[in-house]
Amino acid sequence: NVFSGISSxxxxxxxxxxxxxxxxxxxxxxxxxxxxxxEARVLLIGEGxxxxxxKQGLPFVGRAGQLLTDILKAIKFSREEVYIANxxxxxxxxxxxxxxxxxxxxxxxxxxxxxxxxxxxILLLGATAVLGLxxxxxxxxxxxxxxxxxGEAKVMVTYHPAALLRNPALKRGCWxxxxxxRKIY
Ligand code: URA
Ligand code: SF4
Numbered sequence: 668n669v670f671s672g673i674s675s676x677x678x679x680x681x682x683x684x685x686x687x688x689x690x691x692x693x694x695x696x697x698x699x700x701x702x703x704x705x706e707a708r709v710l711l712i713g714e715g716x717x718x719x720x721x722k723q724g725l726p727f728v729g730r731a732g733q734l735l736t737d738i739l740k741a742i743k744f745s746r747e748e749v750y751i752a753n754x755x756x757x758x759x760x761x762x763x764x765x766x767x768x769x770x771x772x773x774x775x776x777x778x779x780x781x782x783x784x785x786x787x788x789i790l791l792l793g794a795t796a797v798l799g800l801x802x803x804x805x806x807x808x809x810x811x812x813x814x815x816x817x818g819e820a821k822v823m824v825t826y827h828p829a830a831l832l833r834n835p836a837l838k839r840g841c842w843x844x845x846x847x848x849r850k851i852y
Pocket of ligand 2: 686687688689690691692755756757769772773
């Protein structure tokens with residue numbers, strides 16, 4: 668593919684950080700590539716940057732991000748040992764869901780990141796991540812509790828931390844999902 672000569676995440680980030688392939692480029696403050704261990708066995712994928720992420724250029728640093736850090740801690744992972752990325756790398760205006768065109772435009776970047784990181788386990792956070800990576804449109808409640816595959820990696824799904832903040836009743840299900848995830852690890 669077009670990125671075949673690039674062999675490190677840092678090189679890749681510097682190649683694509685000025686991307687204007689979709690309209691999200693217009694409203695962004697900072698491009699949010701992803702962060703964490705470039706050799707992580709575990710990759711987490713969210714939806715897209717929110718206001719805090721757009722300000723700092725880092726994924727999951729706002730309120731949902733704090734909750735994600737706590738969830739990871741509860742299953743004995745640190746943010747430094749995993750890698751965290753999003754389906755789209757620029758903030759959708761007003762935090763709307765990214766469109767199919769935006770997801771398609773950005774997806775080759777995530778694909779290349781996965782190729783470089785080679786995670787053995789992927790956790791998808793929320794419906795947009797599931798749609799983006801697995802092209803599955805069923806509700807999260809229908810999709811969780813199973814193991815999927817993406818290339819060599821095993822894939823599990825759970826609720827987005829922002830959904831847990833809006834609806835704390837989902838926390839129990841998320842807890843079951845991440846414990847199952849940890850067990851597979
Ligand atoms: N929500 C996401 O999906 N990703 C982030 O990086 C922050 C909030
Ligand atoms: Fe490029 Fe992705 Fe940003 Fe769209 S969201 S401008 S495809 S980096």
